[in-house]
Amino acid sequence: MPVAEADVIAGPDPEDACCFVREHAGNRLLQLVGGCTIDYQGRAKSQLASGERLILLKPDGTLLVHSDEGVKPVNWQPPGTTTTADVRELDGDTRLIVTVERSSPDEIVTMAFDRVTMACAFDIEDWEDLELLGTEEDIQQLLRLHPDLVEEGFEPYDMELDRRRGPMDLYGHDVHGTRTVVEVKRRTAGIEEATQLARYVERERDKHEEVRGLLAAPDVSETAHKYLRDKDLEFCELDLDRLMPKVPQLHATQETLGDFG
Amino acid sequence: MPVAEADVIAGPDPEDACCFVREHAGNRLLQLVGGCTIDYQGRAKSQLASGERLILLKPDGTLLVHSDEGVKPVNWQPPGTTTTADVRELDGDTRLIVTVERSSPDEIVTMAFDRVTMACAFDIEDWEDLELLGTEEDIQQLLRLHPDLVEEGFEPYDMELDRRRGPMDLYGHDVHGTRTVVEVKRRTAGIEEATQLARYVERERDKHEEVRGLLAAPDVSETAHKYLRDKDLEFCELDLDRLMPKVPQLHATQETLGDFG
DNA sequence: GCCTAGGTCCCGTAT
DNA sequence: ATACGGGGCCTAGGC
Structure with missing residues (x-):
């Protein structure tokens, strides 16, 4: 469903969500909202049990995972990552698995969705630099x-x-x-x-x-x-x-x- | 338009967007995508000329403004802010103006939209704490x-x-x-x-x-x-x-x- | 409230 | 690549 320059799909099944991620990752600003577990392995290691989060994947390879609180993402990756999406059987369910990885340092964030509430993709063009005063x-x-x-x-x-x-x-x-x-x-x-x-x-x-x-x-x-x-x-x-x-x-x-x- | 637990409106006019913000700010995770200028005044001061950005307003009062690049939001506010939305005439156009403010320190972020591409609101519940290893x-x-x-x-x-x-x-x-x-x-x-x-x-x-x-x-x-x-x-x-x-x-x-x- | 210390800090910049 | 310093740093823990 095209919404101005935005594509939005509501409650996609894992296959549709997987296609959507593959289509837009690295090109447009991709957003997923849904329940997922998140594992991170790299400079440190982290695990996050299932809960609802908002995932942002910027065209430059930045990953942000936000929960309902606070400024800092609960998981993230800096620019330069590559994204892969797959559908796998897990605990008898078909799940969307999204991984975001980079090298030097070798790091990987793995998100396993038990449900995707919404997926969006849009182009946002921002040519302007912030002018900061008082530094x-x-x-x-x-x-x-x-x-x-x-x-x-x-x-x-x-x-x-x-x-x-x-x-x-x-x-x-x-x-x-x-x-x-x-x-x-x-x-x-x-x-x-x-x-x-x-x-x-x-x-x-x-x-x-x-x-x-x-x-x-x-x-x-x-x-x-x-x-x-x-x-x-x-x-x-x-x-x-x-x-x-x-x-x-x-x-x-x-x-x-x-x-x- | 209800999308599972998500409300999405595409390309709303300023009045609709304003209502939408007023309705959901402070309750649900509110998201705006669109072209806007952003001014910040507080511990420092910043100005950002018109460009397309993604704005997140969490129920706890956190504000995040993301451009198409990088981990760090271009503007933000920590939890505890209050949001107001208004429609004003600016340069002969009717615009949505969203302000996010807090006290101690006194700070305010003002966003003036020249266009709202999309507005979403959803509940995300996340009861889980991150388990971080290797600190x-x-x-x-x-x-x-x-x-x-x-x-x-x-x-x-x-x-x-x-x-x-x-x-x-x-x-x-x-x-x-x-x-x-x-x-x-x-x-x-x-x-x-x-x-x-x-x-x-x-x-x-x-x-x-x-x-x-x-x-x-x-x-x-x-x-x-x-x-x-x-x-x-x-x-x-x-x-x-x-x-x-x-x-x-x-x-x-x-x-x-x-x-x- | 102040203050210290940590962070997967990020990020720019200089070497 | 490494290293140092700034950040509207944010955030947690003490006092």
Whole structure:
């Protein structure tokens, strides 16, 4: 049954469902709704007893198995898989078996349907990229443009050079000319972020006399703050309410610059 | 049109689609396929120009917006949102507008449809929990049972006590009676995992005379290995091919134990 | 609520 | 291919 550009079949028997999967897998966005067991073997191993789920197979080979709750799929496979469909006898019933596999790493997801409520296939074309604003990268660039928001007198080194200096978010010198490493975070920094900064600063302190380390974030956990003091590092509070509104302008100017660069 | 337990409407006009969304949002698994723009405002901000997408609204308030590629939804909301649907005039067209919002943090996703190809609603009941084998927790427990696989003569302290000792995966003493902290990883350990161990060991070394630190993983990155040597820590190679087959047994015995505990 | 740690994390990017 | 870092990460478990 064609529904605009969508094909929908309700309650197909295993054979029809099998044909449907074979016809559309890898070409269109394929959807199955029904009761099934799911086994996964690969980086780990999982089993899921029979229940009703929604299965999505994207044209790029992505598999998503969703239950009725939560953002994360209960099973999945990243792009690049190959799909096979078969009809097999199982416990005296004829069942649709769909397998999705890939190599490196070798992984396979096997779905055995005891019932297919619905099968759909449609083309969805999406040429657009998401424009995301307020990422760490955005904040980083804003601080490059307005280094005083990090600290009065802070001057970051040039971006091109920074690349060769390693993975540090910002690197420059403070008002007294002291080398200063800045790690930027878009949300409350925890112990892990503090350790990350410590690692970068440690490397620099091996090479140079005096190096300051700043963790620039909207907030820090107490544990992280203690750790920073311990390691002679500093926390630098970022006022996101002031910074975020500047981001759209940043993106606008970058688009303009893109015409020349 | 009832399709087993599924309702499907093809190419509904905005008003019908709006009713459909209002009727099913929060009750059943609701699906929309169509062309839309999507705006998100919350922890960050995003815009997505018009394109065809598949929208899922789970009864628990989860929102997923999928394009034709990749595992990750292009936009989403975790469980607990509320959905509203409206019909509005936009650019001289009548459009379905669906918003999904939540508080703490305040976030909103707004979808403006220029066309709805298909709308479905169905009940999917899934009472089963995924049984996952081969997690870090599994490996940890195997090593507790067979501590020689960590190192000849290693003896981990009791699990109950370990809880109070902090977040360390394993804590015990080696064949010479030296305190030993073990951080377990299920895959190649990188610099971050090495730093994590270093942090735990540092705390223990503040309190005790001599403390060893082992990073137990199937492999280590070169950088991480250097870091370990630097900090006087050690790498302990895990043979996953030997360990993983033991996991099913572990789970089986734990189920049995569960009957008594 | 905060915070930490894990994830079959995914994903981009640089080496 | 490996490795490192970010993510609107999500999610579970402690406190």
